[in-house]
Amino acid sequence: MKKSQKLYEGKAKILYKTDDPDKFIAYFKDSATAFDAIKKATIKGKGALNNTLSSIIFQLLNQNKIPTHFIKKLSDREMLVHKVEIIPVEVVVRNIAAGSIVKRLGIPEKIPFKPPLVEFYLKNDQLHDPIICKEHILAMKLAKEDEIEKMKHLALEVNNILSKFFKDHGILLVDFKLEFGKRPDGSIVVADEISPDTCRLWDIKTGEKLDKDRFRFDLGDLLEGYKKVLEKITD
Numbered sequence: 042m043k044k045s046q047k048l049y050e051g052k053a054k055i056l057y058k059t060d061d062p063d064k065f066i067a068y069f070k071d072s073a074t075a076f077d078a079i080k081k082a083t084i085k086g087k088g089a090l091n092n093t094l095s096s097i098i099f100q101l102l103n104q105n106k107i108p109t110h111f112i113k114k115l116s117d118r119e120m121l122v123h124k125v126e127i128i129p130v131e132v133v134v135r136n137i138a139a140g141s142i143v144k145r146l147g148i149p150e151k152i153p154f155k156p157p158l159v160e161f162y163l164k165n166d167q168l169h170d171p172i173i174c175k176e177h178i179l180a181m182k183l184a185k186e187d188e189i190e191k192m193k194h195l196a197l198e199v200n201n202i203l204s205k206f207f208k209d210h211g212i213l214l215v216d217f218k219l220e221f222g223k224r225p226d227g228s229i230v231v232a233d234e235i236s237p238d239t240c241r242l243w244d245i246k247t248g249e250k251l252d253k254d255r256f257r258f259d260l261g262d263l264l265e266g267y268k269k270v271l272e273k274i275t276d
């Protein structure tokens with residue numbers, strides 16, 4: 042597969058065209074950002090780790106019949122994906138209260154959500170990714186009613202699969218963010234990445250935070266946490 046023109050560069054990844062018009066290459070960078078990119082750093086090796094972790098997770102979802110954009114891992118930092126048009130809505134699933142919901146609603150940290158919460162955020166850095174509801178998505182024509190239902194349904198299915206997978210490896214899946222893409226045939230698939238950059242992952246035994254909160258709040262070496270996740274899920 043030949044990498045050609047750069048299509049898009051985001052905070053953590055670069056997307057390239059390939060010689061196949063239906064396939065793109067996602068390249069994982071070593072950059073870490075938090076709080077609307079106010080906090081930034083280059084962390085050597087992060088891109089390769091996130092590519093590996095994301096590839097394992099997407100593979101698991103594909104095996105469980107969840108439609109995703111993932112085709113295969115190509116190299117240390119690259120994965121081959123299907124071409125999709127990203128829906129500019131971030132879908133967050135929460136099993137336990139942490140992060141923005143604690144700040145916004147005053148819910149104490151660690152309160153469990155049963156059933157899990159599904160939230161929508163507008164993917165717009167300039168507006169600081171505000172929380173939105175289904176009616177906003179419809180009013181802004183970001184997705185149709187059935188597509189919103191599909192995203193919600195898939196997000197909850199992903200939550201079931203990943204919660205069990207991580208639990209079996211000693212990790213609590215606290216919350217995570219998904220992005221969805223539209224394939225040329227109109228179908229909705231899970232896209233972007235799923236990694237400790239986009240999930241909160243706590244060690245079940247020790248409570249240690251193994252995800253990007255280490256970087257956000259200077260809790261310890263970021264890569265050490267991500268490596269522990271990789272070790273646990275590949276043990």
Ligand code: UDP
Nearest residue numbers: 133139140141142216217218238239240241
């Ligand atoms: N998240 C993400 N990208 C974003 C916002 C959130 O990947 O732009 C993830 C985040 O890592 C966490 C979950 O979504 O696992 C919920 O994030 P939250 O709303 O609590 O925001 P935060 O406090 O992490 O900014």
